[in-house]
Amino acid sequence: MADELEIAKIITLTRKIESLLEKKFDAQGKGLHQKVSSIENNLDVDIVKPIRYLATIRNKAMHEDDFAINNFSRYEQTANRVIKELEAFKIIKKYSRDSRSSGGYSYNPSSKKKGFLNRLVLFILLVFGVYVYLQENKSNVVETKSLCIIHKKNL
Numbered sequence: 001m002a003d004e005l006e007i008a009k010i011i012t013l014t015r016k017i018e019s020l021l022e023k024k025f026d027a028q029g030k031g032l033h034q035k036v037s038s039i040e041n042n043l044d045v046d047i048v049k050p051i052r053y054l055a056t057i058r059n060k061a062m063h064e065d066d067f068a069i070n071n072f073s074r075y076e077q078t079a080n081r082v083i084k085e086l087e088a089f090k091i092i093k094k095y096s097r098d099s100r101s102s103g104g105y106s107y108n109p110s111s112k113k114k115g116f117l118n119r120l121v122l123f124i125l126l127v128f129g130v131y132v133y134l135q136e137n138k139s140n141v142v143e144t145k146s147l148c149i150i151h152k153k154n155l
Contacts, residue, residue: 006072007061013079014058017051020086032058047085050078 014032021027025042027035032055040048057075061067069075 006069007067009072009076010058010061010069010079013076013083014054016083017054017079017086020083021051024086024089031055047082050082054079054082 018027018032018035021032021035021039025039028038029035032051036043036048036051036055054075057069061069
C-alpha cells in the first residue's frame with residue numbers, strides 16, 4: 001500500500017500538470033484525462049502518453065483502497081519531465097472554435113495553416129463560379145446574337 005506522502009506527491013504533481021494544460025493550452029474537462037483529450041490533437045504523442053500514464057496512476061491512488069505504486073521514483077521522474085516540457089513550451093495562442101467543448105475555444109497551433117487552406121478553397125470556388133457564370137452567359141450571348149440575326153433577316 002502506498003504511503004500518504006507518495007499519494008500527496010502524486011496529487012501535487014498532477015495538479016501542476018492540469019494547471020499548465022489549462023493555462024497554456026486552454027484544456028477543458030473535469031480531470032486530467034479529459035483535459036488531455038480536449039487538446040491532444042495539438043500535442044505530440046510523446047507527451048500525451050506519459051500524461052495519460054500519470055493520470056491513470058493518480059486515479060488509482062485516489063479511488064482504490066489497496067493502491068500500491070511499484071516504482072514511485074519512475075512516476076515522479078515522468079511527472080517532472082512532463083512539467084518541464086509543458087513549462088518550456090512557448091506558445092503564441094491562436095484560437096479557433098472548438099465544437100467538442102461546450103461553446104469554448106481551444107488552442108490550435110495549425111490555425112494559420114487552416115486559414116490559408118480555407119482562403120485557397122474559397123478562391124478556387126470563386127474562380128470556378130466565375131468560370132461557370134461566363135460559360136452560361138457565353139451561350140446566352142451567342143443565342144441573343146443569333147436571335148438578333150434571325151430577327152433582322154425576317155424584317
